[in-house]
Amino acid sequence: xxxxxxxxxxxxxxxxxxxxxxILEVASSLKELTQRDIKKVPTLRGKTVINFFYEPxxxxxxSFELAEKILSADSINIxxxxxxxxxxxxxxxxxxxxxxxxxxxxxxxxSSSGAPHFIAKKVRAxxxxxxxxINEHPTQALLxxxxxxxxxxxxxxxxxxxxxxxxxxxxxxxxxxxLKKMGAEVTVSGPPTMIPKGIESLGVKVCYDPAEAxxxxxxxxxxxxQLERQKKVLFPTLREYSTFFSIRKEIVELxxxxxxxxxxGPMNRGVEIMSDVADSKRSVILDQVIxxxxxxxxxxxxxxxxxxx
Amino acid sequence: xxxxxxxxxxxxxxGKEEKRDIIIEGERIKDILPQGKIPKENVFxxxxxxxxxxxxxxxxxxxxxxxxxxxxxxxxxxxxxxAAVAGGFTAVACMxxxxxxxDNSSVTSFILRQAEIKAHCRVYPIAAIxxxxxxxxxxxxxxLKKAGAVGVSDDGRSVLNSDLMRRALEYAKYHGLAVxxxxxxxYLSEGGVMHEGEVATMLGxxxxxxxxxxxxxxxxxxxSKLTKAPVHIAHVSTKGSVELIRRAKEExxxxxxxxxxxxxxxxxxxxxxxxTNAKVNPPLRTEEDVEEIKKGLKEGVIDVIATxxxxxxxxxxxxxxxxxxxxxxGLQTALPLTLNLVREGILSLPEAIKKLSYAPASxxxxxxxxxxxxxxxxxxxxxxxxxxxxxxxxxxSKSKNTPFLGKRLSGIVKFTIIEGKIIYEGFF
Numbered sequence: 001x002x003x004x005x006x007x008x009x010x011x012x013x014x015x016x017x018x019x020x021x022x023i024l025e026v027a028s029s030l031k032e033l034t035q036r037d038i039k040k041v042p043t044l045r046g047k048t049v050i051n052f053f054y055e056p057x058x059x060x061x062x063s064f065e066l067a068e069k070i071l072s073a074d075s076i077n078i079x080x081x082x083x084x085x086x087x088x089x090x091x092x093x094x095x096x097x098x099x100x101x102x103x104x105x106x107x108x109x110x111s112s113s114g115a116p117h118f119i120a121k122k123v124r125a126x127x128x129x130x131x132x133x134i135n136e137h138p139t140q141a142l143l144x145x146x147x148x149x150x151x152x153x154x155x156x157x158x159x160x161x162x163x164x165x166x167x168x169x170x171x172x173x174x175x176x177x178x179l180k181k182m183g184a185e186v187t188v189s190g191p192p193t194m195i196p197k198g199i200e201s202l203g204v205k206v207c208y209d210p211a212e213a214x215x216x217x218x219x220x221x222x223x224x225x226q227l228e229r230q231k232k233v234l235f236p237t238l239r240e241y242s243t244f245f246s247i248r249k250e251i252v253e254l255x256x257x258x259x260x261x262x263x264x265g266p267m268n269r270g271v272e273i274m275s276d277v278a279d280s281k282r283s284v285i286l287d288q289v290i291x292x293x294x295x296x297x298x299x300x301x302x303x304x305x306x307x308x309x
Numbered sequence: 310x311x312x313x314x315x316x317x318x319x320x321x322x323x324g325k326e327e328k329r330d331i332i333i334e335g336e337r338i339k340d341i342l343p344q345g346k347i348p349k350e351n352v353f354x355x356x357x358x359x360x361x362x363x364x365x366x367x368x369x370x371x372x373x374x375x376x377x378x379x380x381x382x383x384x385x386x387x388x389x390x391x392a393a394v395a396g397g398f399t400a401v402a403c404m405x406x407x408x409x410x411x412d413n414s415s416v417t418s419f420i421l422r423q424a425e426i427k428a429h430c431r432v433y434p435i436a437a438i439x440x441x442x443x444x445x446x447x448x449x450x451x452x453l454k455k456a457g458a459v460g461v462s463d464d465g466r467s468v469l470n471s472d473l474m475r476r477a478l479e480y481a482k483y484h485g486l487a488v489x490x491x492x493x494x495x496y497l498s499e500g501g502v503m504h505e506g507e508v509a510t511m512l513g514x515x516x517x518x519x520x521x522x523x524x525x526x527x528x529x530x531x532x533s534k535l536t537k538a539p540v541h542i543a544h545v546s547t548k549g550s551v552e553l554i555r556r557a558k559e560e561x562x563x564x565x566x567x568x569x570x571x572x573x574x575x576x577x578x579x580x581x582x583x584x585t586n587a588k589v590n591p592p593l594r595t596e597e598d599v600e601e602i603k604k605g606l607k608e609g610v611i612d613v614i615a616t617x618x619x620x621x622x623x624x625x626x627x628x629x630x631x632x633x634x635x636x637x638x639g640l641q642t643a644l645p646l647t648l649n650l651v652r653e654g655i656l657s658l659p660e661a662i663k664k665l666s667y668a669p670a671s672x673x674x675x676x677x678x679x680x681x682x683x684x685x686x687x688x689x690x691x692x693x694x695x696x697x698x699x700x701x702x703x704x705x706s707k708s709k710n711t712p713f714l715g716k717r718l719s720g721i722v723k724f725t726i727i728e729g730k731i732i733y734e735g736f737f
Contacts, residue, residue, distance in 0.1 A: 092627055112629035113513040114583030133631065135513025173513055197516065198507030232500065 004302040008120045008127040012138045012177040020145065020182065023298050027146050030301070031294035033070055043305050044073035048103040052094075053130070054080040054110040059265050059289060060130050060139070064107050067296035071305070076103075091115060092122055099123035104304045108132075113170075126303045134168045139299060140264050141174035143292040145182060147284055148219055150291070151260050155182035161213045161255075163189045163247060164223030164272050165234070167196040171264045172223055176202050189213035190223075191245060193234040210245055215254045222247045222263040222273045238271055248274045252282065260284045310334045310351065311729070315344065316359030316690065321366065321663035322679050331364065333686045336728040341682055355731070357724060359690055365662045366679050367399025367430075367687030367727065370640065371669035372464075372489070372543060372567060372615035375401070375432070377423060378416070379408025384620035384707050386420070389640070390429040392618070392705040394725040394733040396640040397665075397689040400431040401618075402673060404464040405442065412437035412448045414456035421457045429732055430725075433459045433675055435489060438477045444468050447477060450484045459673045460487035464543060465590075467493050467525050475532050482538035487673050489541045492525035492550070493591065502631050504577040504592040512580065514630065517592050519547040526550045530557040530564055539563040541672055544617050546572045546591040548601035555610045565672050566605075567613035570639060570646035571712075573602045579712050583630045586712040589619070590635035606664065607655050613672065614664045616643045620708030638706050642713050645720035648693055652719075690724040692735075697721065 003022050006014065015023075033039060049068045053061050061077070068075040080086070084094060091110070098106060105126045108116050113133030120127040131137040145155070152158055160179055166172045166188045179186050186204040188195060195206055207213040214220050225241065235241045252261065261273075261283045269275045278285060311333040318329040318341070330347055332340040370393065376384040386403075393401050403420065405411035411420065417434045424432035436458035437448050442465065450461060461481055467490065468474040474490075481488045498521040503509050505516020526542055530553060533540040545551060545568045557564045571589060576596050579587040587593060605611040619636025626633050647665060650656045656664070670677035678685040696719045701709045725733040 090627070091629055110629070112631045114630045117583050118629060133513055134515070170513060173511075196510040197505050197518075198510045201507035202511065 006303065008116070009138055009299055009303065010116050010120060010127065010129045011136050012141050012174045012181070015181070017181055020142070020178065023142055023295065023302065024146050024149060026301060027291070027294040027298035030297045031291070033297070034290060034293050039070050040072060041070065042072045043301060044068070044071040047073045047105070047304050049073045049075045049105045049107060049300070050098055050103045051075055051077045052098070052106055052108045053078070054085070054108070055131070057109055057130070059292065060109065063289070063292040064130065064296050067293050067300055070293070071297055071300055073300065091119060095119035095123050099125050105300065128299065128303070131170055133170065135170050136174045137170040138174050139292070139296055140171050141178040142299070143288055143295040144175055144221070144262060145178050146291045146295050147262065147288050150287070151284055152218060155179065155184045158184040158219065159187070159217045160184050160219040160221065161187045161189060161217045162221045162223065163210050163213060163245070165194040165225055166190055166199065166223070167194045168226050169223045175221060176204055180204070187213050187217070191235055191241070210247065211251050211254055214251055217255045218259055220247060220252065220255055220259060220261050222261065224264065224266065225268055225272050242271050246272055246274060247277055249276060252277055262288060264288070310339065310353050312347065312351070312353040312356045313359050313364060313688070313690065314347070314356065316362045316364040318680055319363055319365040319659050319662050320679060321659045321667045324657070324659045326658055331680065331688070333726070333729050336685060338680060338682055338684050338686050341680065357690065361692070361694070362723060363658065363691040363693050364680065365689050365691065366666055366677070367689060368397045368644070368665045369400045369669045369675070369677060370398045370616050370618065370643070371402045371613060371673055372569070373401045373403055373618040373640065374406065374620065374636070375403040376620055377407065378419060382707070383622050386423045386432060387427040387429070388705060388707045389618070389620070390432065392638070392640040394429045395705050395722060395735070397644050397691060397722040397725060398430060398640060399687045399689070399725065399727050400433060400670070400675065400677070402433040402435050402459060404435050404462060405437040406465045410437050410442050411435070411458070412440050412442065414449065414452045417453055417456040417458050430727060433673060435460045435462050435464070437461065438463045438468055438488070439473065442466060444470055444473065447473070447480065450480055450486055454484045454486055458486065459675055460489050462489035462491065462543065464489065464491045466495070467491055469495070471528060471532065474529065475536060478532055478536045478538035478540060482536070485674060487539070487541055489543050490525070490529045491543050492522050492529060494521045494524045497521035497524070501592070502588060503580050504594050506577060506595060508577045508580060512583070514580070519549055519594065519598070522547050522591050523549040523553060526553050530554070530562055533557070533564050534560070534562045537563065539565065542566040544569050544572070544591060544615070545602065545605070545611060546594050546598065548598045551601045551605035551610055555605065555608070558610060565612045566610065567615040567669070568602050568606065568611050569615060569617045570643045571637060573599055573606065573650065574646045575712065584712055585626045585628070585630055585633035586637055586710050586714070588630065588633050588635055589637050603650065603655050606650065612664065613669045614643065614647055615669060616640055620706050621710045622708055626710050636710065638704070638708055638711050640706065641704060642699065642711060642718065644691065644722065645718035648720040686726055686729040688726040689722060691720060692723050693720045695719065695721040
């Protein structure tokens with residue numbers, strides 16, 4: 001595998017179409033491992049990965065840890081509440097101290113946009129961005145691509161609607177960069193207060209009305225309303241949001257008959273997505289979860305595997 | 310006696326530039342002569358060869374943060390004024406957002422006393438408009454003026470209460486204090502870390518809309534109209550602000566304005582890569598804004614170029630982008646960046662120097678001397694074409710927070726002379 005020449009995975013923006021295809025191919029061949037009785041291969045034996053989560057996470061962190069364990073890497077988990085950040089240590093110092101212990105990779109989730117880029121400049125280890133502020137969540141976008149490819153066969157000409165708080169969503173940004181790169185058409189939708197200025201410059205269409213936005217689409221991606229990130233009031237009440245912007249049955253029926261429903265989780269059922277939609281046959285939300293393990297195995301392998309002298 | 314020979318003397322008041330030799334005796338300019346006319350009998354302690362150089366009167370920066378008292382780890386009056394003279398400035402006006410803030414005459418006196426002991430150039434304190442810069446009640450303008458303050462500003466914040474701002478303008482006019490307004494609606498800018506627009510959207514950073522500045526510019530213009538009292542708009546960064554000020558000046562409202570070199574030299578793309586040195590308030594705007602700022606400078610809508618020199622240490626800057634403090638230093642980069650405007654044909658050399666000297670001195674009402682026989686010898690000698698890559702070791706500020714590090718600049722100060730004494734001699 002000489003095609004992947006990156007030390008870090010910080011952003012979808014840094015990846016070429018070939019890089020993405022390679023990740024998806026490798027993920028596809030590794031996915032089978034997750035279904036085995038004995039889920040262990042020695043590929044990354046002797047490699048150390050630090051999962052450094054400044055923000056709470058269930059899915060992403062478990063997914064990374066599982067991917068690391070299946071590939072036999074030694075993984076160490078640190079969360080903000082149990083680390084020296086609580087004692088006032090700067091991110092720069094924490095990162096350099098961890099790096100001094102010679103890990104091969106640092107997987108970081110952080111509430112500040114650009115934090116992974118910041119530490120990547122300071123450490124020798126590779127850095128994977130597991131979500132930074134409202135900027136990007138590249139591994140989520142890659143597992144979304146993997147799931148779409150699995151269900152739809154490809155990306156060219158595919159029409160995708162992303163609905164919800166686009167302004168504060170790192171998943172939206174990474175998905176937009178990834179889908180546009182692979183040749184899909186993207187429409188974003190949500191209340192005008194949640195559509196950031198200049199989003200059209202990323203090559204997407206804006207359609208505030210979710211019913212219009214999903215009409216004739218192949219893929220519907222719902223986003224979480226990030227109540228914890230809501231510093232300013234962007235909509236009057238949850239009830240009002242749900243009434244006018246939730247993904248509900250009547251809306252989904254306007255999409256293509258074989259359209260799929262995706263959501264990065266965790267869901268606020270009854271707010272941005274109705275339970276009957278989330279649990280319907282069209283929903284691939286749980287496929288996304290298992291595909292996440294496969295995609296992260298592929299990324300780990302491409303970044304630090306296969307380089308054994 | 311000092312002889313400066315072979316250079317081009319810039320007169321920013323009359324808009325002229327002429328080859329002249331200058332003789333300095335003691336604190337004053339003894340003579341200004343056409344080249345080759347130096348009387349043979351004169352004996353000079355020093356002869357400065359200023360061939361191909363610009364000789365101009367001392368520059369004035371009406372907007373700097375010297376950080377003393379309270380934040381001496383970032384900068385102090387000694388280091389800040391050393392950076393000033395290295396940048397060609399013979400006088401600086403320092404903003405009141407120190408700790409404690411300069412909101413009473415004892416802090417003003419402290420600053421002036423410290424300046425007397427250790428400053429390399431003249432220091433003119435700007436006092437706060439409101440006590441604690443909290444926007445609640447006016448400081449004692451009269452007492453502050455008596456102690457040596459030359460203007461008032463709550464720089465870093467707007468005085469949100471429009472009635473209080475109105476009273477400040479009226480009262481400051483009576484005392485002859487300039488009112489310098491930082492224009493920002495904090496509700497619109499809250500949470501923002503860069504200009505709101507496509508670059509912020511691409512980088513996943515929260516934006517500050519141009520309107521956050523323009524709303525307050527419009528308000529202060531209207532208050533100036535109401536009170537007939539002058540107001541000076543600090544660090545203009547947007548196209549809309551330039552348009553508002555242009556219209557106000559056409560109507561005869563007594564408004565003046567400054568911009569900083571970074572607003573005509575950089576746009577919001579400088580933030581790409583999450584460079585915290587490019588994080589500044591107001592934020593770097595779009596290319597369109599940059600063009601309008603240049604147009605405003607050319608037309609005279611923007612009177613002054615001031616640096617908003619804002620030193621920050623690695624404690625404030627070597628952190629996550631959204632946690633980093635705003636601000637960049639500017640005392641040593643202002644001149645080369647302004648000379649770019651001359652090279653681009655936007656300003657003539659005398660116009661550029663005027664915006665860096667005579668104009669701010671007039672707005673603040675502080676003493677300033679042109680290059681004239683008998684005048685106080687405050688003189689800067691500049692090599693306008695000297696080209697170099699800016700490195701940390703060139704910077705005299707305690708803080709090195711500038712996005713121009715590693716960038717090529719043209720124009721360097723060779724000598725700064727204050728009251729006939731060579732205060733700074735360039736090491737290039």
